[in-house]
Amino acid sequence: MMSAASVQCATTAIVAVLFFVPSPAAAAAASAELYGSEPAVDVHPCQRECRSGEPAKTCEYRFKVEWYYTMSKACYDCPYNLTDCFRPDCVPADGVQKPIIVVNRSLPGPSIQVCLGDTVLVDVENAMMEESTSIHWHGHHQRNSPYMDGVPYVTQCPVPPHSSFRYVYLADNEGTHFWHSHSGCQRGDGVFGSFIVRVPKDRDIHRDMYDEDLHVLTVTDWLHQLGIRKFLAHYHGSGDNKPETLLINGRGRYKVFKDGFHTPLTQFHVTRGKRYRFRLINAGFLNCPISMSIDNHTFTMIATDGYNIQPVVVDSLVSYAGERWDFVLEATADIGNYWMRFKGLMDCDERFTKAFEVAILHYDGADNKKPENIPTYDNSIHTGIQLNALNKGSGLMDSATVSELEDAIPPINDLRLEKKPDMTLFMSYDFYSLDNPHFHKPMLYGFKQVTHKAERVYTPQINNMTFKFQSFPLLSQKEMIQPWMSCEHIKKDCSKEFCECTNIIKVPLGSIVELFLIDKGVTYNANHPFHLHGHPFRVIAMERVGNHTSVEEIEQMDRDGRIVRNLRSAPLKDTVTVPDGGFTILRFLADNPGYWLFHCHIEFHVEVGMATVFKIGEDWDMLPPPPGFPKCGNYNGKGLVSFLYPEDIELQYKNPNVYHYGFIDNKNDSRINMITTLDKWWPFVGGAHPYVSSIANTNTPYFSIVLCVLISVLLIY
Numbered sequence: 001m002m003s004a005a006s007v008q009c010a011t012t013a014i015v016a017v018l019f020f021v022p023s024p025a026a027a028a029a030a031s032a033e034l035y036g037s038e039p040a041v042d043v044h045p046c047q048r049e050c051r052s053g054e055p056a057k058t059c060e061y062r063f064k065v066e067w068y069y070t071m072s073k074a075c076y077d078c079p080y081n082l083t084d085c086f087r088p089d090c091v092p093a094d095g096v097q098k099p100i101i102v103v104n105r106s107l108p109g110p111s112i113q114v115c116l117g118d119t120v121l122v123d124v125e126n127a128m129m130e131e132s133t134s135i136h137w138h139g140h141h142q143r144n145s146p147y148m149d150g151v152p153y154v155t156q157c158p159v160p161p162h163s164s165f166r167y168v169y170l171a172d173n174e175g176t177h178f179w180h181s182h183s184g185c186q187r188g189d190g191v192f193g194s195f196i197v198r199v200p201k202d203r204d205i206h207r208d209m210y211d212e213d214l215h216v217l218t219v220t221d222w223l224h225q226l227g228i229r230k231f232l233a234h235y236h237g238s239g240d241n242k243p244e245t246l247l248i249n250g251r252g253r254y255k256v257f258k259d260g261f262h263t264p265l266t267q268f269h270v271t272r273g274k275r276y277r278f279r280l281i282n283a284g285f286l287n288c289p290i291s292m293s294i295d296n297h298t299f300t301m302i303a304t305d306g307y308n309i310q311p312v313v314v315d316s317l318v319s320y321a322g323e324r325w326d327f328v329l330e331a332t333a334d335i336g337n338y339w340m341r342f343k344g345l346m347d348c349d350e351r352f353t354k355a356f357e358v359a360i361l362h363y364d365g366a367d368n369k370k371p372e373n374i375p376t377y378d379n380s381i382h383t384g385i386q387l388n389a390l391n392k393g394s395g396l397m398d399s400a401t402v403s404e405l406e407d408a409i410p411p412i413n414d415l416r417l418e419k420k421p422d423m424t425l426f427m428s429y430d431f432y433s434l435d436n437p438h439f440h441k442p443m444l445y446g447f448k449q450v451t452h453k454a455e456r457v458y459t460p461q462i463n464n465m466t467f468k469f470q471s472f473p474l475l476s477q478k479e480m481i482q483p484w485m486s487c488e489h490i491k492k493d494c495s496k497e498f499c500e501c502t503n504i505i506k507v508p509l510g511s512i513v514e515l516f517l518i519d520k521g522v523t524y525n526a527n528h529p530f531h532l533h534g535h536p537f538r539v540i541a542m543e544r545v546g547n548h549t550s551v552e553e554i555e556q557m558d559r560d561g562r563i564v565r566n567l568r569s570a571p572l573k574d575t576v577t578v579p580d581g582g583f584t585i586l587r588f589l590a591d592n593p594g595y596w597l598f599h600c601h602i603e604f605h606v607e608v609g610m611a612t613v614f615k616i617g618e619d620w621d622m623l624p625p626p627p628g629f630p631k632c633g634n635y636n637g638k639g640l641v642s643f644l645y646p647e648d649i650e651l652q653y654k655n656p657n658v659y660h661y662g663f664i665d666n667k668n669d670s671r672i673n674m675i676t677t678l679d680k681w682w683p684f685v686g687g688a689h690p691y692v693s694s695i696a697n698t699n700t701p702y703f704s705i706v707l708c709v710l711i712s713v714l715l716i717y
């Protein structure tokens with residue numbers, strides 16, 4: 001058990017280091033209500049009412065990232081004794097035991113809540129035994145601190161085990177944000193938490209709409225195994241990619257224990273007659289948009305991704321991985337308990353897992369009994385007006401798209417809306433039946449060779465390119481970038497073959513960029529939320545064209561004047577969905593020099609390369625790395641290099657028995673014949689792989705064995 005310790009900073013700002021765990025007294029005070037309630041937690045001194053004219057603070061946090069376990073021994077008799085579920089270090093989740101990765105043994109991890117203008121300092125300690133990590137501060141644009149964006153191999157080296165990394169930056173972007181690991185599947189395993197930047201009341205244009213700003217609502221899909229295990233089963237075997245359930249502020253009731261007990265649900269306390277600002281964060285991991293409704297209540301949307309919008313009253317809201325939505329709930333119903341219902345869509349819907357969870361809206365004065373009806377996926381039907389509905393366009397009576405929202409204050413002199421774009425980019429994507437050699441090695445288990453359809457994985461690509469990270473961060477070690485790493489050097493038809501490269505789109509500093517995101521929608525109904533690092537964008541159009549579409553069709557629509565752009569007061573965001581078989585048009589001002597990732601926020605998709613990087617400005621426009629900034633890369637005996645044994649790697653790409661990655665496509669190069677890589681030889685040496693020998697008919701086992709013996713003899717002599 002840690003207690004708060006505060007020290008005086010030289011600048012008189014208060015600095016405090018806290019482990020966010022409930023105190024034993026608070027835990028003991030937790031009532032034995034039927035479904036339990038959150039005990040009070042130690043509040044960080046930076047979580048305060050923000051007042052104009054008061055000095056900013058430096059807010060210090062220590063994040064210990066470690067492997068852990070739900071329903072561990074720290075939970076004692078949970079859920080039979082609900083007080084035990086709130087003991088320090090007890091992570092009940094939904095009652096199902098599983099390995100997790102957590103920050104400070106809590107799920108979600110510590111909530112950072114500061115005032116605009118505070119300096120945030122987080123020491124991230126990697127206490128895992130073997131995995132590297134990194135933390136991205138989702139919603140913070142890192143102006144003047146691009147090295148703090150937390151993207152491995154783009155802005156920093158990953159933080160190795162037994163090491164720590166200090167993130168320091170200014171909280172200069174108000175609103176509801178969150179932090180999460182940007183390494184592998186760690187976000188899905190538990191490494192995420194809320195991050196709220198408040199402003200003084202006199203600067204909040206929605207201040208008159210609510211009385212209290214207390215409730216943070218973090219929603220996520222949840223697996224009953226580690227993310228990496230799910231990933232491997234899906235991409236290398238016949239496993240699915242469907243999340244089993246959802247968690248609301250890290251809690252759920254999936255597992256039914258003896259006598260009907262379950263782990264505690266999240267409760268939000270309200271007083272009748274008051275108005276509450278809720279800050280919803282979708283920390284989702286897989287393709288599981290989450291629809292929310294609250295029994296007997298509508299709610300008023302007032303902000304998205306930290307940007308204020310004109311208020312809109314809705315009956316339900318769909319949020320996508322990486323999005324944040326602020327809404328006001330007026331506690332005007334009869335005193336009682338009401339279900340807040342969360343339904344998973346897409347891979348979580350009725351075709352698959354029916355991922356579903358509830359929280360409780362508890363009015364002060366109500367009893368501690370559950371609401372009478374028993375909520376299920378099937379009886380939670382979201383009628384009325386739905387905001388941000390799945391795969392829908394504009395102009396519908398029962399739903400509204402993001403591009404139909406309005407900025408809270410009509411923008412004046414906003415170049416993104418008033419100026420003709422300096423650059424128009426089309427990014428189209430779909431799922432392709434490619435021989436992606438990471439999962440479908442040609443000639444061995446190519447996409448079409450695999451007979452079981454469940455074992456075929458389609459490759460999502462942007463403009464037919466798969467993003468490949470380098471061994472070093474593009475921003476901090478930009479001098480190691482080589483021309484051949486870029487996509488421009490690929491000389492083959494990437495609509496038919498797999499192409500992998502470090503796709504860097506160069507944008508001159510100060511440009512207005514109009515970006516068409518086009519979901520071609522051919523392979524199947526999908527949905528991808530895209531997140532831009534370093535910049536907000538205005539969402540000026542969003543439409544569904546049909547079951548599928550193409551770049552050509554949308555270009556033609558635009559030439560015909562059939563695309564309506566909201567250039568009056570389009571809302572600002574940093575994460576947005578795109579209707580399947582449709583498009584979303586964004587505009588951003590490229591005014592933040594650096595290398596910034598732009599990617600699908602579905603973790604499996606970014607892991608298999610659904611990403612690109614914007615290089616904003618020239619190298620000399622970018623700040624130099626902080627002194628002593630960690631370096632990484634390949635080691636070739638002489639020092640750090642961009643690539644290991646460059647000639648071998650280049651030739652390996654040309655080796656027809658390995659695979660053509662596509663950097664050079666000269667099959668007549670005689671050097672190819674000199675290569676005897678393990679990849680090339682081993683399947684043939686034994687001659688016992690019937691599938692290989694029947695396909696690779698130029699390499700019969702007999703021939704290979706003879707050749708192998710001949711080479712061995714030559715080598716001996």
Ligand SMILES: [Cu+2]
Pocket residue numbers: 460527528529600601602605606610
């Ligand atoms: Cu995606």
